[in-house]
Amino acid sequence: MMRKRPPFRYFKTSPEIIRLAVTMYVRFPLSLRNVEDLLHERGIEISHETVRFWWNRFGPLFAAEIRKKRVSQMRAYSNWQCTWTRCS
Secondary structure (H helix, E strand, O other), X not given: OOOOOOOOOXXXXXXXXXXHHHHHHHHOOOOHHHHHHHHHHOOOXXXXXXXXXXXXXXXXXXXXXXXXXXXXXXXXXXXXXXXXXXXX
């Protein structure tokens, strides 16, 4: 039985900073250099190439988490459940 390894295991930067950088790049129409500048203003020295690497590495992981949350929120509505379980 294989155990799932933590995705941030070998990174020196905290997961919160990685998540912030990737979220800023994806959520807002910013370039990699704009994200670098915004992080620099907050005292975080990260290269735009590092942001690109994190986006390639963690983007799909974060997208899967968002999809999972959306599905669980949609299942909270009874009419959505009824459609999929064919309760009519």
